[in-house]
Amino acid sequence: MEMSQYLEMFMEEAKEHIQTLNTSLLYLEQNPHDKEVVGELFRAAHTLKGMAATMGFERTAQLTHRMESSLDLVRQDKLTPDSNFITALLRAVDVLEELVESAADGQEDQSLSIEPIMAALPVLADATQPAKMEVAAAAISELDEHARLVLDAAVKQGMRGYRLDVRLAPGALLKSARAYMVFQRLEQHGEIIHAEPGVPDLEEERFDDEFSLWVITDSSGEALQDEVENIVDVREVTVVPLAGVAGQTTLAEPSQELAHVARLRTGKSVRVDISRLDRLMNLVSELVITRTRLTQISRDLGSTVLADTTASLNRILLELQDEVMQVRMVAVEQIFNRFPRMIRDLSQQLGKEVDFIISGQETELDRTIVDEIGEPLIHLLRNALDHGIEAPAERERVGKPAVGQLRLSAYHRGESVFIEVQDDGRGIDATRVKQKAVERGLLTEDEANALDDEGAYKLLFQSGFSTAEQVSDVSGRGVGLDAVASKIASLGGRTLIHSELGVGTTFTIVLPLTLAIMATLQVRVGDERYAIPLSVVDQTALLKRRDLTIVQHRLSMSYQGQTIPVVDLRQALEVDAPNSPAEDVYIVVVYRGRRLLGLMVDELLGQEEVVVKPLGPFVDRCPGVSGATILGDGSIALILDVMSIV
Amino acid sequence: MSAASNESEVRLVVFRLADEDYALPIEGVHSVERIMPTTRVPRAPHFVDGVINLRGEVVPVINLRRRLGLPAIENNEDMHIVIALAQEQLVGLLVDEISHVLSLPKTAIQPAEQVIGETNRNFLRGVGKWEDSLVVLLDLERVVDPEM
Numbered sequence: 001m002e003m004s005q006y007l008e009m010f011m012e013e014a015k016e017h018i019q020t021l022n023t024s025l026l027y028l029e030q031n032p033h034d035k036e037v038v039g040e041l042f043r044a045a046h047t048l049k050g051m052a053a054t055m056g057f058e059r060t061a062q063l064t065h066r067m068e069s070s071l072d073l074v075r076q077d078k079l080t081p082d083s084n085f086i087t088a089l090l091r092a093v094d095v096l097e098e099l100v101e102s103a104a105d106g107q108e109d110q111s112l113s114i115e116p117i118m119a120a121l122p123v124l125a126d127a128t129q130p131a132k133m134e135v136a137a138a139a140i141s142e143l144d145e146h147a148r149l150v151l152d153a154a155v156k157q158g159m160r161g162y163r164l165d166v167r168l169a170p171g172a173l174l175k176s177a178r179a180y181m182v183f184q185r186l187e188q189h190g191e192i193i194h195a196e197p198g199v200p201d202l203e204e205e206r207f208d209d210e211f212s213l214w215v216i217t218d219s220s221g222e223a224l225q226d227e228v229e230n231i232v233d234v235r236e237v238t239v240v241p242l243a244g245v246a247g248q249t250t251l252a253e254p255s256q257e258l259a260h261v262a263r264l265r266t267g268k269s270v271r272v273d274i275s276r277l278d279r280l281m282n283l284v285s286e287l288v289i290t291r292t293r294l295t296q297i298s299r300d301l302g303s304t305v306l307a308d309t310t311a312s313l314n315r316i317l318l319e320l321q322d323e324v325m326q327v328r329m330v331a332v333e334q335i336f337n338r339f340p341r342m343i344r345d346l347s348q349q350l351g352k353e354v355d356f357i358i359s360g361q362e363t364e365l366d367r368t369i370v371d372e373i374g375e376p377l378i379h380l381l382r383n384a385l386d387h388g389i390e391a392p393a394e395r396e397r398v399g400k401p402a403v404g405q406l407r408l409s410a411y412h413r414g415e416s417v418f419i420e421v422q423d424d425g426r427g428i429d430a431t432r433v434k435q436k437a438v439e440r441g442l443l444t445e446d447e448a449n450a451l452d453d454e455g456a457y458k459l460l461f462q463s464g465f466s467t468a469e470q471v472s473d474v475s476g477r478g479v480g481l482d483a484v485a486s487k488i489a490s491l492g493g494r495t496l497i498h499s500e501l502g503v504g505t506t507f508t509i510v511l512p513l514t515l516a517i518m519a520t521l522q523v524r525v526g527d528e529r530y531a532i533p534l535s536v537v538d539q540t541a542l543l544k545r546r547d548l549t550i551v552q553h554r555l556s557m558s559y560q561g562q563t564i565p566v567v568d569l570r571q572a573l574e575v576d577a578p579n580s581p582a583e584d585v586y587i588v589v590v591y592r593g594r595r596l597l598g599l600m601v602d603e604l605l606g607q608e609e610v611v612v613k614p615l616g617p618f619v620d621r622c623p624g625v626s627g628a629t630i631l632g633d634g635s636i637a638l639i640l641d642v643m644s645i646v
Numbered sequence: 647m648s649a650a651s652n653e654s655e656v657r658l659v660v661f662r663l664a665d666e667d668y669a670l671p672i673e674g675v676h677s678v679e680r681i682m683p684t685t686r687v688p689r690a691p692h693f694v695d696g697v698i699n700l701r702g703e704v705v706p707v708i709n710l711r712r713r714l715g716l717p718a719i720e721n722n723e724d725m726h727i728v729i730a731l732a733q734e735q736l737v738g739l740l741v742d743e744i745s746h747v748l749s750l751p752k753t754a755i756q757p758a759e760q761v762i763g764e765t766n767r768n769f770l771r772g773v774g775k776w777e778d779s780l781v782v783l784l785d786l787e788r789v790v791d792p793e794m
Contacts, residue, residue, distance in 0.1 A: 286702065528686065573688040613704040617735050618694050618792050619687045628685070628697060628704040636685040636699050 161242030190217025292632035360410035388425030430456035526577030566598035707738035
């Protein structure tokens with residue numbers, strides 16, 4: 001019950017409301033007559049205003065008040081929201097976001113100028129009065145409305161609302177401590193949405209003997225009564241069900257979003273610092289290593305009792321690992337959410353028209369990965385808008401609809417997450433890419449001619465390669481697709497390009513679900529042991545040496561009807577071992593980008609889940625390896641990086 | 647032995663390399679380990695022997711003889727790995743033998759120009775005179791700097 005706790009909550013909720021404002025404004029632009037979304041915007045601004053006023057953030061409150069007044073004009077049909085109006089409001093949302101962020105330390109940034117932004121927002125002449133007085137007054141009624149909405153939404157989900165009137169013994173000492181105990185006990189059952197007198201007054205003991213709390217909960221009224229009644233100094237508790245109250249709320253159906261907020265608030269969730277989760281993950285990782293060691297020992301000893309025990313330990317550990325991974329998973333939504341706004345601004349800037357379609361935003365990924373993919377995705381989206389999608393006139397000339405389509409989708413497949421950026425633009429001209437490469441001395445004429453389209457696309461991932469006719473503001477200078485590819489590779493993922501001239505381009509990013517623990521295929525090369533990420537393995541095969549052929553000076557094999565190159569890992573990894581006389585060779589077929597590649601090894605040692613460790617200075621940039629892992633016997637196996645192996 | 651460090655003294659971990667005494671300031675030394683199995687890393691710099699498992703951490707080991715340009719020898723039981731901590735990263739340094747910890751007055755350390763021998767001068771910080779022998783003080787930051 002201290003201010004910093006409220007501040008955190010304010011920040012979190014304010015961000016949600018700002019997101020709502022952004023999303024709904026974009027929606028309103030497309031659907032200017034949708035009254036429902038206007039109502040949603042109005043409520044978001046209104047709620048934010050109340051929250052800000054309660055926290056004493058005056059500028060935030062002023063700005064949201066002004067936004068609210070503007071939106072009210074739309075609500076009352078006194079104004080049709082055109083693109084100028086939307087832009088003005090979006091600007092205001094930007095400033096609002098800055099204000100809220102600046103308030104993270106409890107003080108909003110006084111230097112941020114809100115006046116020009118406010119002046120750009122249309123309001124009725126008599127509504128331009130400074131909002132201060134009204135805001136202060138609104139704070140109380142506002143909180144009530146918010147509480148009502150939450151309550152309403154909770155009731156719709158089958159939860160119950162109660163008002164508890166608590167009377168303390170007359171002349172009780174430590175009244176605020178007792179109130180605190182009541183809070184604590186009730187919070188075990190649900191959420192306290194309102195207090196009368198307010199929390200600051202309760203804390204400061206500015207109340208007589210009585211106070212009331214509004215609670216939403218799954219528990220029964222009797223349970224609440226029991227919980228509170230036996231607290232020292234509590235003389236009397238009256239529980240009043242609130243179902244009727246909720247029914248009387250005059251507001252329209254709570255939107256899904258509100259229901260969502262309510263679910264969040266009543267789901268007995270806790271916010272945990274990410275570093276704690278990292279620590280937890282590390283501990284699990286250590287456990288995984290120890291388990292592997294234990295399994296080894298039990299195998300060596302041949303004790304059935306020990307084997308049984310390790311087996312059951314294994315099961316528990318797997319579950320634990322799953323749980324921890326789950327906790328660390330977040331939906332890509334939080335990254336995707338920022339994009340509609342960006343796309344809108346960008347397409348205006350570029351004079352292009354585009355339908356931006358997002359799907360699969362609920363797909364979950366490890367937190368660390370989600371934090372890192374924002375930049376590469378921004379880059380790909382900008383790229384698609386700038387280079388991919390044509391200007392409306394050009395599109396019509398080639399018989400396409402003037403409005404282009406840009407799709408961002410995410411989905412799960414096996415142990416990987418796929419994120420696609422797909423445009424219906426002009427596609428990549430492989431011939432031009434090859435020309436450019438020759439001009440820049442990256443390829444000789446002959447090499448260029450021998451290269452197929454796929455190979456040409458890959459050139460785009462080389463440093464400093466850009467096919468834009470002009471350097472534009474949008475795609476930036478110098479930072480090319482190579483930055484995207486290397487970022488994704490550093491996350492253990494890969495980037496694929498598929499393009500059809502005149503039809504469009506699709507960039508696909510394939511990412512592992514998590515970074516810390518990796519499923520691998522362990523192989524022996526000479527006397528050394530290596531781990532190949534299972535995410536890149538297509539299949540393994542046992543071949544006779546004579547099945548391998550030399551095609552254009554390269555060792556090759558035929559696989560599923562095509563000829564694929566084979567790399568002898570002994571050579572590639574410079575393993576010091578006499579040439580294997582064995583007639584049988586093992587091949588691990590892996591994906592390298594979109595292409596298949598055979599890796600020749602001496603033996604397959606089986607699959608193992610490993611904990612990935614960084615290699616440390618001097619060795620962390622050696623081509624062919626991306627990390628290390630400690631095996632059950634304490635020895636180290638290196639993790640192969642298929643992308644950089646040859 | 648007094649544990650209190652004297653402002654005017656430096657405490658050094660002294661070890662042998664090709665029959666000479668070398669030293670690192672004790673603040674830069676995380677621990678000293680017996681020689682242990684090393685896993686080779688393909689295409690690593692020539693002076694890197696590989697990586698070791700240091701109680702669950704993967705730590706690269708630099709063959710200090712090769713790093714300093716001294717002739718390399720076969721590994722043997724007397725060898726130790728000095729685990730150095732530089733820029734918050736652990737790096738192992740393979741040495742012939744570990745000697746002792748030595749306190750020297752700062753005034754006993756002279757610039758490296760006076761060193762004779764084949765040691766790569768880039769990695770030297772100075773020379774300390776101790777009784778009637780010399781100890782070569784290494785510049786840890788440079789020894790473990792991959793750019794050097």
